[in-house]
Amino acid sequence: MQPAPRRRTRGALLSAAAVAVSALTLSACSGGGTSGGGGDTNFVTNTGGISTVAKGERKPVNTIAGETLEGEKLDVADLKGKIVVLNVWGSWCGPCRAEAPHFAKVSEETEAKGVAFVGINTRDPNKGPALAFEEDYGVRYPSLYDPTGKLIVTGFPKGNLNPQAIPSTIVLDREGKVAARSLMALDETKLRKMIDPLIAEK
Structure with a gap:
């Protein structure tokens, strides 16, 4: 009578382990990364x-929408027509603190050029x-505001x-399609390298 409970327990443990690995990956506060998406990404690093x-x-992207830290509703799809910079950050993250002044500066300087910045706090x-x-x-x-990382997991294909x-x-x-990604803290120069080519696109 015990094998079935053991199988259920093993399945539950494996499921919990998978969730833990996923959470660890997303919560890893680091200054860089090397892994990409799948084999069909056609991207150049x-x-x-x-x-x-x-x-x-x-x-x-998939649906990236919810409530902001200020309690307002926001849907990234409503920003179509603009270049959108999505920055995943946490207040507890050292590299996030290092890059924040650069993001604040560039967001103001590029707003008139049709660039919108949206943070995803997790x-x-x-x-x-x-x-x-x-x-x-x-x-x-x-x-x-994405405390559990749900938007990060479900928002990207x-x-x-x-x-x-x-x-x-x-x-x-401007069509709401993923054009560039960085897995590290950025300074102003590197951030502009991601944005400027898209501003120049016709």
Whole structure:
């Protein structure tokens, strides 16, 4: 009578292990990463750690929508027509703090060129530290509140350039398709290398 319970227990443990591995991957606060999506991504990784996708090979993101840290509703799909910079961050993450002033500066300087910045705040169990982070670093663009990492897991198609570390930055072209990704903290120069070619696209 015991084999069946043992099988259920083993299945539950394997399931829990898979969830734990997924959570660990997403919560790993690091300054870089090397892994890509699947084998059909058709992306090119530059020496600077930024992966890009040729215009004809890009894929749209899934639904990335929810409530911001300020309690407003936000749907990235409503930003179609703009270049969208999605930055995955947490207030507890050292590299996120290092890159935040650069993101705040570039977001203001590129707004008039049709660039919209949206943060995805994750692994902060409550909004207080995240809101303080935004104030400390002068971040004026909105951030979706994603404490469990659900948007990170479901918002990006498989076999594409998806966020795999914190911080991660994904840049969408004007059609809402993934054009570039970085898995490391960015300074102003590297961030602009992801954005400027898309501003120049016709």
